[in-house]
Every structure is written in C-alpha cells, then in structure tokens.
Amino acid sequence: MRRVLGLAVISALCTTPLTLAQTGRPVELLTNGGFEEGFEGWQPDSKHELVVDAKVAHSGERCVTGEVTQPNTHLTMSRTLDLRAGALYTISVWAR
Secondary structure, X not given: OOEEEEEEEEEEEEEOHHHHHHHOOOEEOOOOOOOOOOOOOOEEOOOOEEEEOOOOOOOOOXXXXXXXXXXXXXXXXXXXXXXXXXXXXXXXXXXX
C-alpha cells in the first residue's frame, strides 16, 4: 500500500504571560513553517521532496511530500526549537 503525505504548514507558537501582556496574542517562534524557504531550518529525510505548486500546498507556494512504500517504515523530519520553562507552546501540523 502506498501513502503520500504532504506537509504544508507547521507552526509553533509560544504563549507566556509576558508576550500576551505585550502583544495580546501568541508569538510565532518557528520560521519557515510553510516551507516557503525550502528546507531551511529543517532536517528532512532524504526521501522527502519539496514541491513548488500553490495548487498542492495548503497555503503559500510550497509544501513537502514523502512516500512510504514498505510496511513498518516511516519518514522523519525534525527541527530544533529553543524552549523556556514555564511557557506554553502550541505546535500544529497540516497534513494530508
């Protein structure tokens, strides 16, 4: 069975009393969450592919696709974030 996963937007928001008091809204911590700058900031699996097509992307012009073709296998994509104790983080992913 073949599955294709398209990752379009990954977002990490930080909410602390200080940022909420200053701006009234969470602060976006993650740059290039929509892959508009390619894989900049990401460590993708070698089998991931960057697609430049607004019709395929959830928002913007780019997204990432990958295909798992064997049972019990997977693709990974990672990113390092600096986190602070006492902060609330919301991480969301749009995938299909």
